[in-house]
Amino acid sequence: MIVPAPVLPTTRDENWKHAPLRGIERLRWAPPTALTQEARLAATALLGDDPPQGAISTRIVLVDGLHCPDARGTAPSTATGVGPGVAFHATDAPAQPGAATVSIDLAFAGLNRHHRQGELRIRVPDGETLELEVVCIALSCGHPALRIDLGARATLRLFERHIGATGSLANLALSVQLGHGARLEHARLLQPADGARHFETLEAVVGADAQHRMIQVTSGAAATRSTALVALEGAGADLGWHTAVLGAGTQTHDAYVRVTHDAPAVRTEQGFRGIAADRSRIAFNGHMRVTARAPGAHSAQTLRGLTAGAAAEIDLRPQLEIDIDDVRASHGATIGKLDADMLFYLLSRGLDPATADSLLKWAFIADVIARLSDPAWRSRFEDALAPLLPGAHAARSLT
Amino acid sequence: MLEIKDLHARVGDRKVLDGINLQVPNGEVHAIMGPNGSGKSTLAYVLAGRPGYEVTGGSVLFRGQDLLALAPEERAQAGLFLGFQYPVEIPGVNNVYLLKAALNAARKHRGLPEVDAFEFLQLVRGKMKLMQMDEAFLSRGVNEGFSGGEKKRNEILQMLVLEPALALLDETDSGLDIDALKVVAQGVNTLRAPDRAIVLVTHYQRLLDHIRPDRVHVLARGRILRSGGPELALELEARGYDWLLAGETA
Numbered sequence: 001m002i003v004p005a006p007v008l009p010t011t012r013d014e015n016w017k018h019a020p021l022r023g024i025e026r027l028r029w030a031p032p033t034a035l036t037q038e039a040r041l042a043a044t045a046l047l048g049d050d051p052p053q054g055a056i057s058t059r060i061v062l063v064d065g066l067h068c069p070d071a072r073g074t075a076p077s078t079a080t081g082v083g084p085g086v087a088f089h090a091t092d093a094p095a096q097p098g099a100a101t102v103s104i105d106l107a108f109a110g111l112n113r114h115h116r117q118g119e120l121r122i123r124v125p126d127g128e129t130l131e132l133e134v135v136c137i138a139l140s141c142g143h144p145a146l147r148i149d150l151g152a153r154a155t156l157r158l159f160e161r162h163i164g165a166t167g168s169l170a171n172l173a174l175s176v177q178l179g180h181g182a183r184l185e186h187a188r189l190l191q192p193a194d195g196a197r198h199f200e201t202l203e204a205v206v207g208a209d210a211q212h213r214m215i216q217v218t219s220g221a222a223a224t225r226s227t228a229l230v231a232l233e234g235a236g237a238d239l240g241w242h243t244a245v246l247g248a249g250t251q252t253h254d255a256y257v258r259v260t261h262d263a264p265a266v267r268t269e270q271g272f273r274g275i276a277a278d279r280s281r282i283a284f285n286g287h288m289r290v291t292a293r294a295p296g297a298h299s300a301q302t303l304r305g306l307t308a309g310a311a312a313e314i315d316l317r318p319q320l321e322i323d324i325d326d327v328r329a330s331h332g333a334t335i336g337k338l339d340a341d342m343l344f345y346l347l348s349r350g351l352d353p354a355t356a357d358s359l360l361k362w363a364f365i366a367d368v369i370a371r372l373s374d375p376a377w378r379s380r381f382e383d384a385l386a387p388l389l390p391g392a393h394a395a396r397s398l399t
Numbered sequence: 400m401l402e403i404k405d406l407h408a409r410v411g412d413r414k415v416l417d418g419i420n421l422q423v424p425n426g427e428v429h430a431i432m433g434p435n436g437s438g439k440s441t442l443a444y445v446l447a448g449r450p451g452y453e454v455t456g457g458s459v460l461f462r463g464q465d466l467l468a469l470a471p472e473e474r475a476q477a478g479l480f481l482g483f484q485y486p487v488e489i490p491g492v493n494n495v496y497l498l499k500a501a502l503n504a505a506r507k508h509r510g511l512p513e514v515d516a517f518e519f520l521q522l523v524r525g526k527m528k529l530m531q532m533d534e535a536f537l538s539r540g541v542n543e544g545f546s547g548g549e550k551k552r553n554e555i556l557q558m559l560v561l562e563p564a565l566a567l568l569d570e571t572d573s574g575l576d577i578d579a580l581k582v583v584a585q586g587v588n589t590l591r592a593p594d595r596a597i598v599l600v601t602h603y604q605r606l607l608d609h610i611r612p613d614r615v616h617v618l619a620r621g622r623i624l625r626s627g628g629p630e631l632a633l634e635l636e637a638r639g640y641d642w643l644l645a646g647e648t649a
């Protein structure tokens with residue numbers, strides 16, 4: 001039976017106005033059926049000698065959505081010490097377009113289910129702690145799928161990276177379920193190669209008194225689109241969502257994040273920093289929804305953009321939708337250019353213009369990276385950004 | 400050290416400097432005083448190369464080099480330091496990085512290797528002690544959350560680390576209490592040397608009680624109206640500027 005692929009959105013759809021959708025209907029979405037030896041070698045080469053991050057000793061590598069245990073990763077099976085809760089489950093047959101595709105915001109998640117060849121499931125039992133690195137490598141086309149399920153008071157420290165080959169296509173689906181009092185520290189580094197396209201859909205449900213800390217930096221690629229739908233469903237659920245995006249050339253980076261506050265005393269702090277250089281375009285649509293079931297909710301949103309190119313564009317859209325009076329909510333969005341006074345100050349101290357420029361851009365996103373509690377993770381982010389902000393990376397070595 | 404001839408400059412459509420002539424020899428400290436809006440800060444900015452301050456005539460030689468032909472960072476690398484009246488806050492760029500980057504930029508200009516990390520920290524700690532600054536300031540953003548006095552101390556700290564040939568200090572005394580003024584003055588006096596020069600822009604004699612100038616100049620209406628020894632500052636303190644301006648008008 002041939003299963004029809006889900007209908008994809010267009011820029012006429014709400015929440016997709018700035019999405020890089022041009023020509024997506026002509027893209028080849030079908031992934032390779034298996035990993036060739038050539039692909040394994042290419043993946044290993046892309047990883048290089050880069051060791052797992054920080055205290056993490058376990059790395060799982062997915063290549064075009066398929067598990068690749070020999071690409072400097074550790075096989076996610078019971079025999080590897082990762083634990084029985086971490087395993088890659090192959091998919092036998094494509095899923096039928098299901099209820100998820102009813103919402104156009106979940107169209108790419110539906111596409112992922114249609115094409116995915118497996119799913120990496122990470123389950124941390126009640127009260128246990130796990131540290132893990134997941135690297136998704138896109139070589140041609142892949143639909144990686146991750147499912148995270150934390151039991152009561154469980155902790156997961158997850159470092160997630162996305163890299164790939166020039167012109168590759170990735171469509172990630174990530175689902176998160178946090179149990180009572182669970183904690184997810186989630187560092188995401190998205191650096192697809194030049195010319196690559198990266199789509200992703202993140203769905204998270206945060207339970208009572210659970211904490212979800214997400215810190216993400218995106219750069220590279222021709223286009224990225226991130227859709228995140230987070231539901232704070234348990235009383236006292238706490239979300240920290242901080243993202244930085246660096247655009248250059250003709251890149252387009254678009255994100256839509258909807259946080260639904262749906263239980264008493266839930267809390268969200270969201271920050272976004274975008275730097276658009278050259279002719280790049282960056283859009284961030286942060287939708288904070290507080291339902292009548294969330295008395296005492298607290299939502300704080302700060303979105304900031306920096307245009308650093310004559311033809312660069314940034315669109316920031318903070319949205320508040322509140323159905324109840326007993327709520328504290330703040331939101332703000334500012335877009336500007338590099339501060340001329342700051343720039344002159346640095347020049348007057350002898351720094352060359354390129355370094356001064358990079359340093360101020362670095363400073364603009366520094367508070368996002370500073371939220372990483374693990375120095376090794378922070379260092380990895382800084383290393384990844386160093387080539388994009390030449391001269392500025394030295395700043396961190398003295399902090 | 401510094402030779403300014405018939406310097407004219409404007410900011411936007413407004414003419415601010417109208418034929419400045421000034422010579423500052425090696426080893427000397429000069430004070431520039433004058434009423435509000437006379438062009439003192441403009442002169443400092445023009446010499447440091449601030450964008451938006453357009454030189455419309457005249458010349459400036461700095462250590463025999465055409466200063467106006469240099470970009471702002473080249474002026475700094477060549478040994479010119481501007482102590483800002485209102486130092487800007489730069490969150491996310493920490494003090495110690497800026498100090499090291501600035502020092503290395505100057506060293507590179509002189510053909511020297513980058514400063515050794517240990518030696519650098521030793522150097523900075525010594526200067527901070529002199530300025531009575533807590534080392535915690537090093538890891539903070541540049542001037543971020545600093546009080547007015549702390550910002551001025553930080554400016555002098557930078558100056559002491561960079562050891563410029565020429566320091567232009569624009570109202571370094573403003574916003575300082577008596578104790579802080581003494582500390583800042585001590586820092587400035589530390590820099591006095593036969594191969595350096597210092598230009599102080601100030602409104603008040605009280606700074607000159609602690610940093611004795613070799614020459615005092617009165618800048619008004621975009622020009623140097625009067626030059627003299629330290630006694631001129633005392634006369635200004637006693638009589639104000641009106642008598643000079645009246646003489647100029649007459």
